[in-house]
Amino acid sequence: MSEVGTILLTVYSGSGDRDGREEDGGGDERRAAARRTVVVPVEVERAQQVSADTDDVSALAGSAEQPPRIAYVDARALVGCRHRLHLDATHPERLLGVPEDAGVKQRRDAATAHRSKVRDTLVAADPQAWVIIDADQNASGRAEDTLRACSEGAQRIWGALLPQEPDTGRRGGCEILLRDTDRGGYIPIIVVNHKVTDPRQPDPADFHPTTSDLYRWDPRPDRHVRVRTQPRDQQRLAHLYRMLQRHGLASPALVGGAIGYHFDRILVHDLGPVLDEYDRRYADRIAVVRGELPTVPSKVPECRQCPWWTRAPSVTGGERPDITEPPAVSCEGWLAAHRDVSLVAPGSRAELLRRHGVQTIDDLAEWTADEPEDWQYEPFAETVVTARAWISGAPLVRRVDRVRVTRADVEVDVDLESYQEYGAYLWGTLLDGVYRPFFTWDPLPTADEARSFAEFWTWLMAVRADAVAAGKTFAAYCYSRTAEDKWLYESARRFAGRPGVPSEDEVRAFVDSPQWVDMFQAVSEQFICPNGKGLKKIAPVAGFGWRDPEAGGEASMSWYRLAVGYDGAPDLSQRTRLLEYNEDDVRATQVLREWMAPAQPRAHSADAEVPAMTDFREPPAVRRNICT
Known part of the structure; x- marks a missing residue:
């Protein structure tokens, strides 16, 4: 495995310090430990069974003679399907000319319009406090302008883009970089087109989220809202924090902010508890993109709008002839051919079942033992019945002797x-x-x-x-x-x-x-x-x-x-x-x-x-x- 891969996997295993400065040096033992840690046991083991003839993880990850694919990952890749990430990176030619999902395009256009509205409103309130990065120039120019503005101590930067990191593979930017006048450095603030809080009565509660005024950074507990959980926002802020750290620009406050759809306050996120999970997740995703970890399909909610659900990847072996690709069929076709358990128990349910040796719908249908101790979803007996009904072709199964619905005159x-x-x-x-x-x-x-x-x-x-x-x-x-x-x-x-x-x-x-x-x-x-x-x-x-x-x-x-x-x-x-x-x-x-x-x-x-x-x-x- 390459030195870059080793550094990233060391972060994954938690050996980097709290500030994200990876330890120098190496050694075969630490590299081997890093390799072992990054492998997600069930998913990679499952992928190996399908796509490789060897149980040697290092062989799947490549060797010094075959360096990892050069690739970059932004924060969007941290949430969602790993297999889609692999297909996007390995077979981009298959998506050329494919119309973008209409719903995705509309949401992106709406988000762009929302960010423009936020920018115009905030900048108009205090034009002298802002540096606007020209979005029409190329990426390197935007990154240079961002670092220059930071070095000059700009109070607020709109449209910041940080330099790409060839060794770690990180790339990204954020709508606002806010100068931390008390501690130094910058606080990343993202602008999103979804709700980040909901209103509530100011009654006693165990937890009050921290928010700040839009025009004056003043974080304090807010009794009038409750948080809408948005893991993607926290992962993006952690990603930006690590990139700011790289240049010594991260505020010691270890916080980030999000301005949501209602544009009425900044929700302040504590990034301390998020960074370890971010590091693990990022190391996994960059390894997938670089071809160091195999993946196979598994049904998740994202499949409904994914172009790979009905589209097969290229027939060729791709850039890595040492890795045997899964059959060149669509994800839907592959799952159906393998009668994969995720077709009836999607998402995290399938992951849990695989940990108990249940790979196929038939495996689940044959289950007669007690339910798994770690099952936390609907009654497990119903999940088994779902598999049996799928095999029989029944579109519905009654839970009750007689179906009832409220009727009226x-x-x-x-x-x-x-x-x-x-x-x-x-x-x-x-x-x-x-x-x-x-x-x-x-x-x-x-x-x-x-x-x-x-x-x-x-x-x-x-x-x-x-x-x-x-x-x-x-x-x-x-x-x-x-x-x-x-x-x-x-x-x-x-x-x-x-x-x-x-x-x-x-x-x-x-x-x-x-x-x-x-x-x-x-x-x-x-x-x-x-x-x-x-x-x-x-x-x-x-x-x-x-x-x-x-x-x-x-x-x-x-x-x-x-x-x-x-x-x-x-x-x-x-x-x-x-x-x-x-x-x-x-x-x-x-x-x-x-x-x-x-x-x-x-x-x-x-x-x-x-x-x-x-x-x-x-x-x-x-x-x-x-x-x-």
Whole structure:
């Protein structure tokens, strides 16, 4: 292994000091220990079984005659799929010309616009305090300007870029470098387009986060917010701290900051507890990029938007002929061919199961022992049933003898459409088979959103009041209430005092009542879902299909941009498309409800069509023998 690789792996094993200055020198024993430590036992062992004919880790990592691939890693690589990182680095040619996921592009564009807004606002408040790094010049020029500004003691630097580090592979920059006038050095502050805090009542609590004013650095406990956990922000700040350390520019305060979507304060992160985990994670990721650690696919949430899910890497052996690549198939194809356990137990569940020797869905389906002591997820018996159902092809399994859903004399189905964090532009409803949308086509954010929301709320409450007056029961239904609840509260808060807009207390009284029914919760509580619980997965089992083959939340974001003319003249056909998509969503919820709990007994129902857990009590081999 190269000397650079040894240094990085030493950091991984924790032998670097607290300030991140790696120990000099070496020795075969320390190098061997570093190699042993960096290997993640289950994942690398699993990859070796697939991609190598030897159990010698050093052979997989390369040798002095074959130096590691020259590569750089920024903070984005620290969170997410290791195998995607490997494929991106090894087969970049396969992604040339591949359209970027529309949702990813929209979020990036929105983040760019948000950062521009933050920059303009902060700089306008005190122009003399800021040095703006010219973003149009090349990377080396930006890095030189950043170091020059630091050496001259600039108070605040916008658009800082630090020099790339060929030996460690680090690269990165941050929106703001803030001079620590008390201790010296600089504090990294990032600007992100997601929420970093949520409001809360200033009641007693065990922990109050530290925040600072936007215009004057003054960190202190904040009783009015609670932290939204964002590990990616902390990892990025730790990455920047290590890069500042490299040049003697890191503040001894060992903190970083994040300005979030609401742009109302700086959330201050203590980086001390984060650095060891960052060092371990970084050493692992740079080793993956350099080809020193093998990887194989494993299903994680990121797969939904990953280009490698359906795209095979190059057929060639890549730059490292000594490493046999996994078969040249897509991740989806590879996992299916191997019947990998992550298909039914994704993410950390699969990692835990592999530690117990469960590699495939069949291994899990054959499990008859007690559940693993370290299992911390849903009941383990249900996970085993999920595997058995997957093998049998059953899309759902009943947890209960009889499926139940709250029914009422008057039933309204509700579904909203929102655009990022800008607002909710469409509230769709279904009553007695009639679809009624409440919408605004003024581009968000817009004050007209208050009107459409007020009209929706007024109509819904009138339907409820009429039902009560007639002595009838009432219920409103949604699928996964998280989004609806969020925008009900957000709309009441943002448009408080406008005609027809309810108070937050009125919203709370409604959503906490039994009249607000979440069909997602009903599905989750009563079914095991081997293929997922999303409405697009569940409603087809009940017999519903969408008119638009591209229907989905991410696609609707692109349709909305066209519908309101963000990038040109409004496309009226996309407005029709959005309304039809929203209508299909509320009709899907209605069909699902009537299938789960029909008003009259019928053959086409969940009770009649969905197998029960008791049908999967035995492993597949035993069930086959019984059937025989």
